[in-house]
Amino acid sequence: MAQAKPGDTVKVHYTGKLPDGEVFDSSYQRDPLQFTVGDGQVIPGFEQAVAGMEPGQTRSVTIEPEQAYGQRRDDMVMELPRDRLPEKLEPKVGERLQLHTQDGRQIAVAVTDTSPETITIDANHPLAGKDLLFEIELLEIA
Numbered sequence: 001m002a003q004a005k006p007g008d009t010v011k012v013h014y015t016g017k018l019p020d021g022e023v024f025d026s027s028y029q030r031d032p033l034q035f036t037v038g039d040g041q042v043i044p045g046f047e048q049a050v051a052g053m054e055p056g057q058t059r060s061v062t063i064e065p066e067q068a069y070g071q072r073r074d075d076m077v078m079e080l081p082r083d084r085l086p087e088k089l090e091p092k093v094g095e096r097l098q099l100h101t102q103d104g105r106q107i108a109v110a111v112t113d114t115s116p117e118t119i120t121i122d123a124n125h126p127l128a129g130k131d132l133l134f135e136i137e138l139l140e141i142a
Contacts, residue, residue: 001054002141006038009142010050017133024127032139043068046134053138063132072129077112077122091119 004010011034015026027033035041037051045067049059065071091097091111098106099121113120 004037004050004053004138004141006051007036009034009036011139011142012050013137013139014046015135017135019131019133024132034142043132045132046136049134049136050138053136055138055140058135058137061134061136063134065129065131068130068132069125069128072124076124077120079118079120081118082116085119097121 011032013027013032015028016024018024033042035047037047040047043063045061045063048067049061049063053059085091091114093111093114095111097109097111099109100106107123109121109123110126111119112122
């Protein structure tokens with residue numbers, strides 16, 4: 001039977017969990033995830049886990065931060081003066097915002113603290129620094 005290799009477009013179902021068992025994502029309630037192995041469309045550890053699988057096969061893997069969303073970085077936590085925010089914006093702790101960088105890119109950040117003069121934002125990915133456990137089922141190779 002064929003094995004998934006770089007350049008193959010594959011369809012998979014998966015469930016992603018944290019080490020404590022909390023499910024952070026699953027494709028089973030929606031369409032399967034489709035991607036091309038080796039194109040960098042998913043985290044590197046996920047691609048590596050799918051490579052070599054055959055249709056119908058299921059695999060359990062633990063992906064360390066370096067092969068997922070990286071380690072948490074303190075330099076990605078910033079304090080911004082409120083006067084740099086849009087006037088009507090009243091951010092709350094836990095809220096996710098989309099900010100525009102000076103070069104025009106858009107980044108997602110989480111509000112981690114607020115004061116009358118500033119807000120503190122965290123631009124780390126929510127899963128940065130965490131081991132991720134995936135159950136992956138390869139459905140087909142296109």
